[in-house]
Amino acid sequence: MAEAAERTRETLRCRPDGRGAGAACRGQEQAAQGSAAVLRALDKVNGHTMDTEVAIGASAEMFGLLVTVSDCRYPAENPTGDAFAYLSVRDPSDGAVHFQGWMVASSPALSALDHNRYDVWVMRCSSS
Template sequence: MIRAAFAGLVAIGLCAQPLAAQEVARAGGALLRGLDKVSGKTTDLPLQVGQVARYGRLEVRLGECRYPAGDPSSDAYAQLTISDLAQNVTLFSGWMIASSPALSALDDARYDVWVISCQS
């Protein structure tokens, strides 16, 4: 019953379509930004899909970057793997969303990394 009511709301436009129903496009790369919390310095990290960047003691790998097909300048989300090279441990593995960086964030005492946009 709840599913039928939700479908009715979507059909008449009173409820947004689920994210899975939106068409997405894949980009060849992404622009990430890193923050060193000790120095306060930010660094832009442009990466191509499959590429790895070193940021302090972190290794950041971009698996994929997607964005809504109808609006390339809107929200981007990237699949990232971030490892601590000093401790040889993976700190983050998953999707980060540009508009909601705290939703799925890197948990590190010194560094923050977040998605800015997808790049060609």
């Protein structure tokens, strides 16, 4: 019984060629890594926005927050498609972390920064 279950699990795993596990694997796209992320910040009090391109591994101060980009990826077959980036958002004065994790460009509320004054989200990845 255990051998049959293991064979079933092995069959369901996605292979690099995208086959296996039926529709689940077909829905997975190969991701390319960008060299930077284009981010937008909003000051909710006065309505001002700013766009900044932040290189992978670098940080930028956006209004009153320090944003670090660790990774930015996008669909390899569709560079203008849905980007997702791993961000760390901290308070520069005391280092308090307000957000750390993956943020998806098309669904920023899925994994959002929870700050009373500022909002930050991913616009796209840059590969130049």
